[in-house]
Amino acid sequence: MISKVANHFRMEEDNGVVTVWIDVAGSSMNVFNSSVIERLEDVVTELESSTADAVIFRSAKPSGFFAGADVKQIAQLSGREEVSAVVARGQKLFARIERLPMPTIAAIHGPCLGGGLEFALACSQRIALDSSATRLGLPEVQLGLIPGWGGSQRLPKRIGLIAALPMILQGKKLTAAQALKAGLIHAVAKEADWEATLSRRSTFSKPANGLRRRLEDSYLGRWFILRTAEKKIARDSKNYPALAAALTAVRAGFDRRCDGFAVERDEFTKLIETPTCRNLLTLFLWREEARNLNFRSSTSLRREDSTADSRPRFERQMAESHDWQNMAEVSGGGADGHDEPAADGRTSRLGEVDQQKLRTIGIIGAGAMGAGIGQLAALKGYDVVFKELNRELADAGMARVTRLLDDMVAKRRLSKSEYDAALARVQATNNFEDMADCDLVIEAVVEKMDVKRAVFASLAAVLKPHAVIVSNTSALSIGEMAAATSRPDRVAGLHFFNPVHRMDLVEVVRAKDTSDDTVMMLLKLVKTLGKTPIVTSDSPGFLVNRVLFPYIGEAVRMVMEGHSPRELDREIKKFGMPMGPIELVDHVGLDVAWHVAGTLEHVLPESGDVIRFLGNMVARGWMGKKSGRGFYDYIEGKRGDAADLSALLSSAHVPTENKPGGVRPFEDSDVQRPNIGAFLDDRLSDIQRRLVYPMINEVGFCMQDEVVAKSWMADLAMILGTGFAPFRGGPMTLAESIGPQTLRNNLNVLAARHGERFKPSAWLVAAGRPSRETNSQQRQEGVNGTV
Structure with missing residues (x-):
């Protein structure tokens, strides 16, 4: 050899x-x-x-x-x-x-x-x-x-x-x-x-080369296939020009008069300069950054402050100690293998993370969310123990996991040997004592604080001292749950999104007493599970639900004012969302939306009318798609006409179109008074503006409240967690493309016409906002990824 x-x-x-x-x-x-x-x-x-x-x-x-x-x-x-x-x-x-x-x-x-x-x-x-x-x-x-x-x-x-x-x-x-x-x-x-x-x-x-291929190889066959594909992508091509470019290149490959490779090269070259490509490349790099957060950047929730330094943000951050080559891996340890101080001055016991390996994961509740999390963990090599209230529910949970694995085998995404190995790692019980050897337990029970506190207290009594307890809650206080245990430093939130196997985002929620080790352990777990983590503070709704509800709430309010649900959904689909806000709330469940909205009422102004209206719908049994009626009627799971809400609307307090008080004085000297009361051009329709601006503004409030450390995290989370139009790059990227002057003017006009809830957040009003890390920063910081 x-x-x-x-x-x-x-x-x-x-x-x-x-x-x-x-x-x-x-x-x-x-x-x-x-x-x-x-x-x-x-x-x-x-x-x-x-x-x-x-x-x-x-x-x-x-x-x-x-x-x-x-x-x-x-x-x-x-x-x-x-x-x-x-x-x-x-x-x-x-x-x-x-x-x-x-x-x-x-x-x-x-x-x-x-x-x-x-x-x-x-x-x-x-x-x-x-x-x-x-x-x-x-x-x-x-x-x-x-x-x-x-x-x-x-x-x-x-x-x-x-x-x-x-x-x-x-x-x-x-x-x-x-x-x-x-x-x-x-x-x-x-x-x-x-x-x-x-x-x-x-x-x-x-x-x-079968009959189908022989048909495809004919000129008419190829023409028909390419023409059909062209029609299918016509609408999406407006926002995603790569679709039309790809068809152009493919078609050229079969044209003897063309150099197909030259056409491919030319189309690729033109695409890389488009805003869509720049936004999607940046999104990819953000996702890689989130999956490879070092200890300091992942656990610090320090607010971005544009007034502290007038340099562009990417220059400020490059001047900070942000060395990607020497970045500490989430498995623990600094660049030299020793402990390093946390951003808030505490010392992390990173060595303990390495010494205590995460092998067994317990899950309380084997419903749709619990089963999905457990199946994913088993596929990644963890032993999984489900806990249910009784043996019958435990067996039902095992059956649910088995069906999920069966589906993967049927779709040829899993071999028989891999199926057997994953299933062998899963067991179910109805006794808390059987959870004693778990290194991590994920609570996924009903969204009631008293129930969750009881679960946490029972777990704390049987788990070993090193074990971590997390909740999959979407909105409730992690700190309040931690208070029911003797280990608040080993309690956090781990908010998966439904369905688990399809949704990439996981919110890692850090409560006041959550230790650095716990955050690091969870970041490593999320990455091992193949998901993307975003670290948030323990505040109502965390990040995604808090930013999403002003959008959903405004849509509900507009229905209460007389707008057609179909009109609202149609406009938002044109904006680039996979489904409209009314479709979304029906799909998620009005009972779920009502519960989440209730937890956010004290942080979201003027939300009481909307919450009461949702509560009245839930009281009538109108839960959305799962009950057959919500804002739409559903027949065998398929959406029909908009539901008749006249009885509800006649008894509800319908918000008026205009709120008293007029337009607030503009604080920005660059906005001219003749524009007061008139929208500046932002390339959005009136409906799109009224629904999307609340999300942009709420990100600003989240930054003020230090819910996340960096605004790009909000962009990434909203795209991965809600389907916010990826080609637009997220709420903050959209705000940048609109421009600060136009954004602030239009928010003030919305506030004058519809209410103080549109008042621009101080974070957006601050000099130079909105501004995000530019593509050039992403290129210089060295986040790696492949395609």
């Missing part, structure tokens, strides 16, 4: 077969960056003159094959010439791989995404490991981009347009079994047969 080592790659030759081991230095995942591209060019140069019988590209990392290109480096690109040159370099390199004189095999395990799949597509054959971790996809559209290294050209020709377009236009990922069925890969092997399968490379068959 002959072996040669180069940076990022290791080449071994044995009996005429060259294995190229991929092991990108300094990264837990293989990613493409400029250094990797340069070294791979050297590898390909050597292979072009090789007499080897075959080449196998394999990852030396257990994490997977290739996660894609480094998003940080993509975000750093500036100017069309630079972008075009980077794209052209990758296209040329993969074209050279495609032309190598010997068979080339991509041995895929784990993620094979974005540039990683484009690399694999350039190989003549692809083999995949049969594992739930194996995923093949082109997620570039989720960043407002298209595949740029040949993915839009090779994939449709490998698997056909019908299979390729969902991967290109939706970012759909395929399991190994799905990829085999689609013809994307040539063979699938179980782990025990992996090496033997690689050695039988000559027996791989070409994916079948």
